[in-house]
Amino acid sequence: MLFRGRTVLAIVAATALLACVVTIGALELAGKPNGLFSSSKPSGASGENPPDEGTENGLTAAELNKLNKALGLIRDKFLNPVDRDKLVDGAIEGMVESLQDPYSSYFSEKEAEKFSESLQGAFTGIGAKLDLEDGRVVVERVMKGTPAERAGLKAGDALLAVNGQSLSGLSLGDAIAKIRGPKGTKAKLKVEREGAAGPLELELVRDRIAAETVSGDVGSDGVGRLRIAQFTFDTPQLVARQLSELEKAGMKALVIDVRDNPGGVVSSVEAVAELFVPSGRTIVIEEDAKGRRTTKKAGGDPGRGKEYPIVVLVNGGSASSSEILAGALKQSAGAVLIGSRTYGKGTVQVSYEDELGDGSLMKLTVMKWMLPDGTWIQGEGLKPDVVVDPPAFYSASLLSGDHVLMPDETGEDVRNLQLMLEGVGLPADRRDGYYSAGTEEAVRKFQRREKLTETGAVDAATANRLEQAVWQALEDPELDTQWQAAREKARSLAAAW
Numbered sequence: 001m002l003f004r005g006r007t008v009l010a011i012v013a014a015t016a017l018l019a020c021v022v023t024i025g026a027l028e029l030a031g032k033p034n035g036l037f038s039s040s041k042p043s044g045a046s047g048e049n050p051p052d053e054g055t056e057n058g059l060t061a062a063e064l065n066k067l068n069k070a071l072g073l074i075r076d077k078f079l080n081p082v083d084r085d086k087l088v089d090g091a092i093e094g095m096v097e098s099l100q101d102p103y104s105s106y107f108s109e110k111e112a113e114k115f116s117e118s119l120q121g122a123f124t125g126i127g128a129k130l131d132l133e134d135g136r137v138v139v140e141r142v143m144k145g146t147p148a149e150r151a152g153l154k155a156g157d158a159l160l161a162v163n164g165q166s167l168s169g170l171s172l173g174d175a176i177a178k179i180r181g182p183k184g185t186k187a188k189l190k191v192e193r194e195g196a197a198g199p200l201e202l203e204l205v206r207d208r209i210a211a212e213t214v215s216g217d218v219g220s221d222g223v224g225r226l227r228i229a230q231f232t233f234d235t236p237q238l239v240a241r242q243l244s245e246l247e248k249a250g251m252k253a254l255v256i257d258v259r260d261n262p263g264g265v266v267s268s269v270e271a272v273a274e275l276f277v278p279s280g281r282t283i284v285i286e287e288d289a290k291g292r293r294t295t296k297k298a299g300g301d302p303g304r305g306k307e308y309p310i311v312v313l314v315n316g317g318s319a320s321s322s323e324i325l326a327g328a329l330k331q332s333a334g335a336v337l338i339g340s341r342t343y344g345k346g347t348v349q350v351s352y353e354d355e356l357g358d359g360s361l362m363k364l365t366v367m368k369w370m371l372p373d374g375t376w377i378q379g380e381g382l383k384p385d386v387v388v389d390p391p392a393f394y395s396a397s398l399l400s401g402d403h404v405l406m407p408d409e410t411g412e413d414v415r416n417l418q419l420m421l422e423g424v425g426l427p428a429d430r431r432d433g434y435y436s437a438g439t440e441e442a443v444r445k446f447q448r449r450e451k452l453t454e455t456g457a458v459d460a461a462t463a464n465r466l467e468q469a470v471w472q473a474l475e476d477p478e479l480d481t482q483w484q485a486a487r488e489k490a491r492s493l494a495a496a497w
Contacts, residue, residue, distance in 0.1 A: 067091065089360070096362065103349050104364045112353060112361035125180040126187055127209045128153055130172065133468060136160075136192075137167045137175045143212070147204040153191070160199060161190040181206050214238035216245070222252030223490045225483075228272070231264030231321040236271035243275060253490035253497075254306070256329070257313040259339060259482070263320025266348055266369075273328045274298045276306055281332040282372035284324050286348065289366070298332070309493035310335040313486045314384060319343035326382055327371040336493070337384040338486045344381035346370065388485040392431070393423030396470060405458035409435040417458060417466075421446065423479075424469045 059067075074082055089108050096106045127146020128139050137159040142148045159167055159179070163186075167175045179187060183206055191200040213235055216226045224246040228235065246254065263269075273283045277298040286294045312326045312335050323342050329335035347368050353361045370376045396419040397412075399405070405413055415433035421442045422428070426449075429438025440456040447454045450465050458466070477483055 092360075092362070096364075099364075101365050103345070103347060105362075107361040107363070109359035112359060124183040124206050125176075125209050126151075126153070126189075126204050126206060130159070130176060130179075131471075132172045132464075133158075135169065135464065137170070137172065143209065146209055147187075147207050151189075151202045151204045153189070153202060153204075154193065156194060157200075158192040159189055160192055163188050183208055214242050216242040218246055218249040218251050219487070221487075221491055222250060222494060223487050224249070224251035224254045225257060225487075226254060227257045228261055228322070228325075230261055231266075231268040231272070233265055233268060235264070235268045236275075239272050240275060251308060253309045253311070253494035255311045255313055255483075255486045255490050256325070256335075257483070257486075258318050258322035258325060259313055259315040260317035261319070261322035262317065263322055263345065266321060266324070269321035269324050270296055273325055276310060276335075277328055277332045283328045283332065285370040285372065285374060286367050287370065306333075309490060309497055311486045311490045311493070312337050313482060314339040314342050314382065315390065315482065316340055316343055316381075318382075320345040323377060323382055324369060327375075327377070330382075330385075331372040336386065336489060337382060338386045338388055338489055339384050339482045340387060340389055341383050342377075342381035344377050344379045346376050346378035386485060386489060388482045390482055391423065391479060393419045393470065394474065396420050396423065398467070399458070399463045401460060401463060404460075405435065405463075407435045407437070407440045407456065414439070417443075420466050420470045423473045424466065425473075 071087065074087070089106070093106045096104050126148045127143040128148040129141040129143070131138055131140045139148075139153055139155050139157045139159065141155055142153050159175070161167055162179050165178055167178065170178070179189075181187065185206050187204045187206055189202045189204065191202055193200055213229045213232055214227065216224060218224045226239070226242060226246065228239065270283055277283055279298050281298050283296045283298055286296070310329060310333060312329050314322070314326050314337055318326065318339075319342065323345065326335075326337055326342065330337050347365045349363045350366045351361055351363050353359070356362060368376060368378065396416045399413050399416060405417060410433050412433060414435045415431060417435075418428045418431045418433070418439055421439070422431070424446065426442045426445050428436065428442040430436055443458060443462070444454050444456045446452075446466060446469075447456075447462060450462075450469070452462055452465060455462075473479055
């Protein structure tokens, strides 16, 4: 998908982790030249399947023998050279995939590092939010206390090169990949700044940057907005800090926005819920494979609760931990849910890293969770108290860009074009993916407005400018029907509080 934030996303693997240590069966690697797996038990006569002497946690001798035979066939018969490490990773991946659980997965050592980094809520880089404008990498915002701010990088600066490597023509993702790097390494930026006589040279030292998973503000009407993009290990501290600032600013009602929040660390969302749920009331109920239930209740002082009404803003991208928060606040803290039905992920995953011994990681579904009233929302999600659909253009995807879109053409690209035109205030006469005369006229109007060559067709320049315009529309709170409904509800609740 092109757009972040409120874009409708197909959440395939929303993540939830718990900190725990358990013992699981593992394959014991052996350095034998003719085998990959070994057992402490004798393998039996060559060429024969040994007796089944397995234990509860380990592979049987017959299973180990079968794996080694498969390896021997690959080694002796396969056309190309093979990497033994990849074979091991592939064997484990195959076992996890056979569980047919979309949330259980295996990460190699390299993949595990990236996965853990995302949950820590931090990365190494320079601390600037970037965007593409007319094919140039432009600084949208500089994060406080980061290398970018210390070096004097400003919003609006165009980044031309990093360490002598041009950023021209790169996608935003590729450009960011070149700019990011290990902590302590240098990034020499060539910067174009409006009003400067020539390009500037700025040298930064990359550092650990905390991802902005939490943000907030208070409007002139006293309605506060707390956005939580993901539940990482440091989210509770960030929420508590932001909440304190909102309360000091005189907040009269609070909207907690967890739209497109895919979830994250379960212990994190439980700690966040405790900031709002009165003591003794249930946050979530968890049930393991043996049917044993654990009820997590809010602690703290009896009678604790917030002195203002709460609205929770959700959509189809709100999954897992964000659904735990929404359900707990609705059933145990009296919050009102507004938006569209949530994703419906009612299971919990645990990450096992130390058990594998080589830096790789296995994530397994180990329990399910239920709302305070015992409801399991798996596959169903939470239905808001007030259902409000987002504007249609919020679901628009990136145009493929593989050719110029022309009148009389049909397809998904044309449908996305029509949604985008609607988002920028120039709706076509239809949304069905047919490049009609009305669609052509809307494109011409957009090209005139943006001072582009008026052709009625969508070339690369028109597509790029249109995507930028839609991005700006997505960031406009006045066009966000769900936010407007949540704010209005918060106002009315505050008036009656």
